Amino acid sequence: MLKTEVNELLTQTGPGTPAGDLFRQYWLPVLLAEELPENDSPPVRVKILSERLIAFRDTEGRYGLIDEFCAHRGVSLWFGRVEECGLRCAYHGWKYDVTGQCVEAPSEPENSNFARKVKLTSYPLVKVGDILWTYMGDPEQRPELPEFEFAQVPPEQTFTSKRWQESNWLQALEGGIDSSHVAWLHSGGLKSDALFKDTKGNEYTLNDLRPFFEVAEHDGGLFVGARRNAEDGKYYWRITPWVMPSFTIVPPRGDHPVHGHFWVPIDDENCWVYTFDYHPVRALTPEERQAMKEGHGVHSRNIPGTYRPQENKDVDYLMDREAQKRGETFSGIRGIAQQDASLQESMGPIVDRTKERLVSSDTGIIKARQKLRKAVEALRDEGVTPPGVDPAHHRVRSVAVVLPREESFIESCREDLAARPGLAHASV
Ligand code: FES
Numbered sequence: 001m002l003k004t005e006v007n008e009l010l011t012q013t014g015p016g017t018p019a020g021d022l023f024r025q026y027w028l029p030v031l032l033a034e035e036l037p038e039n040d041s042p043p044v045r046v047k048i049l050s051e052r053l054i055a056f057r058d059t060e061g062r063y064g065l066i067d068e069f070c071a072h073r074g075v076s077l078w079f080g081r082v083e084e085c086g087l088r089c090a091y092h093g094w095k096y097d098v099t100g101q102c103v104e105a106p107s108e109p110e111n112s113n114f115a116r117k118v119k120l121t122s123y124p125l126v127k128v129g130d131i132l133w134t135y136m137g138d139p140e141q142r143p144e145l146p147e148f149e150f151a152q153v154p155p156e157q158t159f160t161s162k163r164w165q166e167s168n169w170l171q172a173l174e175g176g177i178d179s180s181h182v183a184w185l186h187s188g189g190l191k192s193d194a195l196f197k198d199t200k201g202n203e204y205t206l207n208d209l210r211p212f213f214e215v216a217e218h219d220g221g222l223f224v225g226a227r228r229n230a231e232d233g234k235y236y237w238r239i240t241p242w243v244m245p246s247f248t249i250v251p252p253r254g255d256h257p258v259h260g261h262f263w264v265p266i267d268d269e270n271c272w273v274y275t276f277d278y279h280p281v282r283a284l285t286p287e288e289r290q291a292m293k294e295g296h297g298v299h300s301r302n303i304p305g306t307y308r309p310q311e312n313k314d315v316d317y318l319m320d321r322e323a324q325k326r327g328e329t330f331s332g333i334r335g336i337a338q339q340d341a342s343l344q345e346s347m348g349p350i351v352d353r354t355k356e357r358l359v360s361s362d363t364g365i366i367k368a369r370q371k372l373r374k375a376v377e378a379l380r381d382e383g384v385t386p387p388g389v390d391p392a393h394h395r396v397r398s399v400a401v402v403l404p405r406e407e408s409f410i411e412s413c414r415e416d417l418a419a420r421p422g423l424a425h426a427s428v
């Protein structure tokens with residue numbers, strides 16, 4: 001349970017809010033690279049941390065992320081023309097470069113230097129892996145580029161998709177560190193989904209519905225360990241890293257690719273979920289890649305031409321009561337991603353955390369909120385750089401292992417919890 005003020009502190013990320021300032025310390029995913037596929041691609045609307053922006057790629061291939069609205073009279077530059085190294089407003093032809101600098105104001109006299117005095121807000125936009133990232137904070141404090149392993153491996157080893165979720169970012173993230181719902185909500189998918197099925201780990205997950213949680217700190221966030229009973233008195237451990245502010249990796253299953261998410265606030269009532277799957281040592285198979293594109297595993301099946309899932313709020317997530325009755329899906333909703341999203345959206349756009357009743361399996365969530373709050377307050381009150389900004393903090397892995405009863409998960413798995421290029425992940 002949280003007090004109203006704390007709930008607001010952690011969920012509001014617009015300009016000038018403490019958690020908004022926290023998010024502005026990091027490089028954040030802002031688009032998939034496929035959204036600006038070539039030079040002079042049409043501009044794309046972006047809303048992130050409640051700011052409305054326009055992304056474009058100029059004739060030379062430079063990426064720009066600038067204020068959506070023209071400095072002249074406020075027209076949306078989404079209607080603009082991307083031409084000759086700039087974006088030209090459709091109303092009176094003012095033209096901007098990727099830094100937001102106005103380079104032409106054609107209505108002005110030819111010898112006027114007026115255009116040079118006009119500059120829109122702009123942020124850097126950089127491709128790392130399949131994602132375009134931005135940094136919206138103080139340019140002087142700009143950190144090195146992200147080094148998450150899924151975005152560092154060769155392109156044939158990784159796949160990223162994206163979906164719109166109609167809820168605040170924090171309740172979506174909390175789903176990512178709550179491994180106790182998996183054996184319930186996703187029980188159907190564990191058995192049948194091509195990207196999950198046929199692993200020993202699934203048996204352990206489904207056979208023990210009372211996982212015990214233990215949480216360990218790391219420099220960039222937390223390792224959330226979920227312990228279940230295995231055979232011969234051993235324990236099956238699933239360890240989920242959370243890197244602040246909103247990156248999690250799901251523990252692996254067998255030799256399947258490893259997946260995870262980034263939850264990026266659009267505004268306080270919506271977020272983008274960037275979902276990746278990668279394998280540290282091999283290419284994804286054509287079948288795996290196809291399954292991911294079709295919205296299996298943790299990806300979503302989106303309405304063509306959009307990033308909105310077909311199973312969305314307006315159509316009651318295509319609830320299938322018969323499939324629910326037959327036990328094919330536990331909640332009647334198709335697909336792991338929308339099983340999660342439907343329930344998280346059902347809490348309301350921003351869940352009222354003053355009313356919840358947390359239990360021991362919510363330990364990961366409790367610790368994550370505490371760490372987040374501490375970081376928000378330390379930044380606000382003392383200007384302390386939060387965990388997860390340093391790219392060294394990104395180089396973590398999730399782990400799924402069977403350990404003897406007496407062994408500490410964090411001591412036994414320390415090496416496996418670090419990204420080690422060229423080495424397979426620890427998984428059963
Ligand atoms: S509103 Fe953009 S040029 Fe006039």
Ligand SMILES: [Fe+2]
Binds near residue numbers: 175182185186336340
């Ligand atoms: Fe889930």
